[in-house]
Amino acid sequence: MSKTILLIAKNIKRLREVKKLSQKEICAGSGVPQGQYSRIENGKVEPSVSTLEKLAKVFEVSIAEFFKSSDVNDVLNLPLLEKIKMIDKLGKEEKQALFKMIDIAIANKRLKDNLSELLTS
Amino acid sequence: MSKTILLIAKNIKRLREVKKLSQKEICAGSGVPQGQYSRIENGKVEPSVSTLEKLAKVFEVSIAEFFKSSDVNDVLNLPLLEKIKMIDKLGKEEKQALFKMIDIAIANKRLKDNLSELLTS
DNA sequence: TGCAAATATATATTAAAATGCATATACATT
DNA sequence: AATGTATATGCATTTTAATATATATTTGCA
Numbered sequence: 001m002s003k004t005i006l007l008i009a010k011n012i013k014r015l016r017e018v019k020k021l022s023q024k025e026i027c028a029g030s031g032v033p034q035g036q037y038s039r040i041e042n043g044k045v046e047p048s049v050s051t052l053e054k055l056a057k058v059f060e061v062s063i064a065e066f067f068k069s070s071d072v073n074d075v076l077n078l079p080l081l082e083k084i085k086m087i088d089k090l091g092k093e094e095k096q097a098l099f100k101m102i103d104i105a106i107a108n109k110r111l112k113d114n115l116s117e118l119l120t121s
Numbered sequence: 122m123s124k125t126i127l128l129i130a131k132n133i134k135r136l137r138e139v140k141k142l143s144q145k146e147i148c149a150g151s152g153v154p155q156g157q158y159s160r161i162e163n164g165k166v167e168p169s170v171s172t173l174e175k176l177a178k179v180f181e182v183s184i185a186e187f188f189k190s191s192d193v194n195d196v197l198n199l200p201l202l203e204k205i206k207m208i209d210k211l212g213k214e215e216k217q218a219l220f221k222m223i224d225i226a227i228a229n230k231r232l233k234d235n236l237s238e239l240l241t242s
Numbered sequence: 243t244g245c246a247a248a249t250a251t252a253t254a255t256t257a258a259a260a261t262g263c264a265t266a267t268a269c270a271t272t
Numbered sequence: 273a274a275t276g277t278a279t280a281t282g283c284a285t286t287t288t289a290a291t292a293t294a295t296a297t298t299t300g301c302a
Contacts, residue, residue: 004174004184022278033261038280045259048289049167053125063125064185070232082183083220086227094226101222105215143248154291159250166289169258 002046008066009043015059016041029058123167129187130164136180137162150179 016026023041027034032054039045040055047055049063056063087098137147144162148155153175160166161176168176170184177184211219 002171002174004170008170023280024278033263034279035262035281036260039259042280044281046170048169048259049125049129050123051260053123062188064188067183067185067188082181082186083223083227086230087223090226090230094230098223098226102219105211105219108215145248154293155249156251156292157290159248160289163250165251169289172290 004067005046006043007069008047008052009041011066011068012055012059013041015061015065019059026055026058030054125188126167127164128190129168129173130162132187132189133176133180134162136182136186140180147176147179151175 016023023034023037026032027037030037032040032051036045036051040047040051052063052066056066059065087095090098137144144155144158147153148158151158153161153172157166157172161168161172173184173187177186180186
């Protein structure tokens with residue numbers, strides 16, 4: 001079972017519960033048959049993009065929402081570039097604190113490099 | 122033609138160009154046949170989630186990236202990019218320490234976001 | 243221009259999701 | 273317990289992406 005379809009399933013179910021709507025209502029609004037919708041919420045199928053599109057509409061979110069994880073472990077596995085993008089969205093305080101540490105680490109590295117350069121020359 | 126599959130197409134193509142890789146290379150890395158990949162980049166098909174999963178892996182992004190309208194995406198500031206490159210050159214210890222802090226900050230943010238989402242519903 | 247690599251397209255086959263429909267199971271309320 | 277509502281599952285059919293393979297077309301460069 002793909003991790004992703006379980007993630008989608010969980011997110012969709014959560015969104016429905018937040019809205020306090022029945023499957024029947026979601027299906028009326030989206031055009032997705034109830035049977036199929038149930039299978040999606042339970043991770044029994046891999047919903048197609050067009051199905052996700054219909055659902056995103058009734059939930060009033062972007063499809064990207066379906067793929068977001070709130071799991072810390074998943075954050076850990078994000079490639080560096082993704083992490084940096086996340087940093088950009090942090091609050092001012094956290095962002096600045098992080099930048100300072102990064103700067104210190106980098107400066108530290110430079111110092112070390114310069115020293116060893118001096119020693120080997 | 123669905124707006125979404127054109128968006129996916131554009132994002133995937135852009136990501137490949139950023140990495141300066143050929144379709145052949147992407148396909149070797151992902152296992153997606155070149156013919157199919159071409160159709161995806163041109164919005165001729167609706168890629169399945171598992172296909173997107175494979176591609177996200179070689180591009181080193183989360184699947185959610187494929188669904189973001191690119192303008193939101195490209196506001197990453199340059200000084201930040203420089204820092205990323207520097208981080209990459211740090212020693213193992215420093216790098217890991219930094220990552221840990223970044224992870225904590227991000228996870229913290231997500232937690233906050235989820236909580237406020239629950240509260241506003 | 244002409245060659246070679248990269249990309250797009252064609253076709254037939256396979257696999258899996260979508261659908262309609264029926265029905266089973268779970269869940270709650272009286 | 274009985275009734276109604278919500279959710280899950282079963283099944284046959286249709287639709288469409290995935291695949292393998294081959295080939296056409298475009299593009300870049302000597």
